[in-house]
Amino acid sequence: MKRKPIVALIYDFDGTLSPGNMQEFGFIQAVGKTPEEFWRMSDGLAVGQDASNVLAYMKMMFDEARKNGIRLKKSSFRAFGKDITLFKGVREWFGLINEYGESHGVRIEHYINSSGLKEIIEGSPIAKEFKHIFACSFMYNEKGEAEWPGIAVDYTNKTQYIFKINKGIFSANDSKKVNSSVAEEKKRIPYQQMIYFGDGDTDIPSMKIVTMFGGHAIATYDPSSAKKKAYAQKLEKQGRASFTAPADYTKDGRAYRLVCAIIDKIKADYDLKLLKSNKA
Structure with a gap:
C-alpha cells in the first residue's frame, strides 16, 4: 500500500x-489588572532590564499571581485556557x-x-x-x-x-x-x-x-x-x-x-x- x-x-x-x-481571558482579570496595565508593566520590565519580552511576561504572571494568593499549578493555567475566545x-x-x-x-x-x-x-x-x-x-x-x-x-x-x-x-x-x-x-x-x-x-x-x-x-x-x-x-x-x-x-x-x-x-x-x- x-x-x-x-x-x-x-x-x-x-x-x-x-x-x-x-x-487576557481570565488570568489578568484574576490578578486585578486590566490587559493594558499588565502589558505596560511587562513591557516596562523588559525594557528596564533589557530583557526578553517573553521572560518578562512570565515573571509578571508569577509575581502577580503570588501577590494575589493564586497558586499557579498546571490545573490553574488549564482552567484559564477553557475561556479563550x-x-x-x-x-x-x-x-x-x-x-x-x-x-x-x-x-x-x-x-x-x-x-x-x-x-x-x-x-x-x-x-x-x-x-x-x-x-x-x-x-x-x-x-x-x-x-x-x-x-x-x-x-x-x-x-x-x-x-x-x-x-x-x-x-x-x-x-x-x-x-x-x-x-x-x-x-x-x-x-x-x-x-x-x-x-x-x-x-x-x-x-x-x-x-x-x-x-x-x-x-x-x-x-x-x-x-x-x-x-x-x-x-x-x-x-x-x-x-x-x-x-x-x-x-x-x-x-x-x-x-x-x-x-x-x-x-x-x-x-x-x-x-x-x-x-x-
Missing part, C-alpha cells in the same frame, strides 16, 4: 487562532481539513508554535486537535506549583520547532537529534509539506524558513482590523508570507480554500516525485 504524505499545519496561537493574548470557525476547522486531506490521499497533522503558554493552550477547547504543542512553559516544584520559567519561546526560538517537526522530534529539551545530519528522504515531514499560519513579528523567521525551503506561509489577520490586514499584506509583499487570509476558518473562508489548494499541490508534487523515481 502506498504511503500517504504527511502535511503539517503549524499555527501561532495569539492573533492567529484567537483574537487576543491568552492571558477563538476566531470564527476555529473549532470546526480541524475536522474540515482532516476530512479534506483524507479524501485527497494525504495525512494531516496540526501543530502549535507559540510564544504563549503551553499550559493555557492545553486547557483550550481545541487542545486535543494538535499532534504537539510547542510553547512557553514553567518548571514546577514538588508541590506542583510553578517556580521558574522552563521554556521561553521568542521569534528566533520558534524556528527550532520547524526543524523538529521536519525530523519528527517532539522533545523541547532535545538539542542533539535536531542538529544531527539526516538525509532528506528520511525526514518525517519535508518543508515542502508544511503550511505555517502566523500574524505577527514573532512568526517572521519561521515563515521565512518554511517558504525558503519550499513550504507555504499564510499571514492571517483579524478581519475587523484594517491595521492588521495592512500588516499581513506587507508580509506577503516582502516575501515573508506566501498568502494572506482573514482569520475566518469556516468552509466558506479564504483560509480553507487556500489550504485545500495547497494540499492538492503537495499531493501532486508527491505523486510526481514517486513517478520520477519509478516507485509508483
Whole structure:
C-alpha cells in the first residue's frame, strides 16, 4: 500500500487562532489588572532590564499571581485556557481539513508554535486537535506549583520547532537529534509539506524558513482590523508570507480554500516525485 504524505499545519496561537493574548481571558482579570496595565508593566520590565519580552511576561504572571494568593499549578493555567475566545470557525476547522486531506490521499497533522503558554493552550477547547504543542512553559516544584520559567519561546526560538517537526522530534529539551545530519528522504515531514499560519513579528523567521525551503506561509489577520490586514499584506509583499487570509476558518473562508489548494499541490508534487523515481 502506498504511503500517504504527511502535511503539517503549524499555527501561532495569539492573533492567529484567537483574537487576543491568552492571558487576557481570565488570568489578568484574576490578578486585578486590566490587559493594558499588565502589558505596560511587562513591557516596562523588559525594557528596564533589557530583557526578553517573553521572560518578562512570565515573571509578571508569577509575581502577580503570588501577590494575589493564586497558586499557579498546571490545573490553574488549564482552567484559564477553557475561556479563550477563538476566531470564527476555529473549532470546526480541524475536522474540515482532516476530512479534506483524507479524501485527497494525504495525512494531516496540526501543530502549535507559540510564544504563549503551553499550559493555557492545553486547557483550550481545541487542545486535543494538535499532534504537539510547542510553547512557553514553567518548571514546577514538588508541590506542583510553578517556580521558574522552563521554556521561553521568542521569534528566533520558534524556528527550532520547524526543524523538529521536519525530523519528527517532539522533545523541547532535545538539542542533539535536531542538529544531527539526516538525509532528506528520511525526514518525517519535508518543508515542502508544511503550511505555517502566523500574524505577527514573532512568526517572521519561521515563515521565512518554511517558504525558503519550499513550504507555504499564510499571514492571517483579524478581519475587523484594517491595521492588521495592512500588516499581513506587507508580509506577503516582502516575501515573508506566501498568502494572506482573514482569520475566518469556516468552509466558506479564504483560509480553507487556500489550504485545500495547497494540499492538492503537495499531493501532486508527491505523486510526481514517486513517478520520477519509478516507485509508483
